Amino acid sequence: MDANLGRVVITGVAGRVGPTVREGLRGEVGDLVLVDRRRLTAGEGETVIEGDVTDPDVARKAFEGADAVVHLAGCSDEAPFRELVDANITGTFTVLEAARRSGVRRVVLAGSNRVTGAYPIHHHVFPDEPLRPDGLYAVSKAAVEALGQMYADKFGLEVVVLRLGSFEAEPTETRHLATWLSPRDCVGFVRAALTASGVGYSAVYAVSANARRFWDLTAGERELGYRPVDDAARFASRFPDDDPFWQGGPQSGEAATAEFTLPYLAE
Template identity: 70%
Template sequence: MEAKLGRVVITGVAGRVGPTVRAALHRDAEHVVLVDRESVTADGANETALKADIADLGALARSFEGAEAVVHLAGLSGEAPFADLLDTNVQGTFNVLEAARRAGVRRVVLASSNRVTGNYPIHHHVFPDEPPRPDGLYGVSKVASEALGQMYADTFGLEVVALRLGSFEEEPTETRHLATWLSPRDCAGFVRAALTAPNVSFVAAYAVSANARRFWDLAGGESELGYRPVDDAARFAAGFPDDDPFWHGGPQGGAYAGPDAVLPYVRDE
């Protein structure tokens, strides 16, 4: 793919997904700004590393100056006390969107999650425009983040793409991943498409590989972003039992859903 992007910022670049996105944009963007609260080292003349926390709106706005787009990966990536999720995932997303508005950024790609619909049953094929059914407090925080993205698109004209990431792994490590796996190659493909797709206002799309057993509809990502995933977890299926209880029914979130997953984070200390 020829570079079609100017200056692009990645927040949370030191996290699990960050290195894959960084490698992809290193080829596709004229300049990549690496933002994380941990120290990150720039690699080459087309990278700049900045230490900043998404809690600091002013620092974000300065980091975003001159940027064409932002890929927002920073945040808590699993179940946590609700106050922490509000501070990091919701307030943090607000800060990123507001900093982008102030800096004149054209497009923001939000790392949302498949868990915004994790309480749908496994036999239900979910389309992106169906109502949210989060499987826990983390999922709720991502629903709120998507709502902020929609509001900034509608109110301020910011172009926003919320990618509902699947299970990002080098290869599946549990039975559920036969449905939810997102390969590094497809992750990079979805992010590139989210940054370059034309005629975007607000788009929410599932970013998951082309798994034969997937729960989620990919038509939105293909029609609105122009990306069709290429990998399929089916080639790893022999490593998992066909009669795994996961396939007997229950929520798509699997072990991430249900009282046992949520209650440890809502009980009084």
């Protein structure tokens, strides 16, 4: 990692992706600042700040003297819209504004592949194609991307949105043969997003090199310099070849159906 990177903040570090990113970056940066509502224990070269990053005071304290922020905190699945607005949209705004005020150079935002989840499975999606969110969660992540673009355009903040695939140690369902993001590739994408030169604003798919993937990886290779190494195909024997998922339908599968979102519209 670039020795000039110095102080890196990870928000939501106790979540699903955070521990892997923390372990992957540990020892590669001058100071790793860990922010979460849950109690954490600092290791060597780490600083822990307990609090909710949607609180501007917590964010400003965490970002003081920081060179980069990896923003992982937020709601990670379908939920009532007000909850998504608070956790994902307002939370991201708070992070970007605190980064601007604190002089942070680069912010890496956890986006989602589901911002294009309503495209059919046989459509190969490029990052610059129109968004087709599969539900309320995806809409909130589309707003995250829009906020990142605005802060890059207006204030010169360097912003990378990683449209994360299905982060798992190993694929657990048929769809993951296309969407799996391995722990090794997850760390690789985050490291590249932190260190790539010439970044203004970039939104790229962060997914392993799966033979069946839906999403184009050339933007990540061109703009971040990272080429994923793992492929879910080596797990294909665990899943039936005639799974109905591959017969057509949206890339997000069940998550793109009306039935998946309807319960949250009543809340």
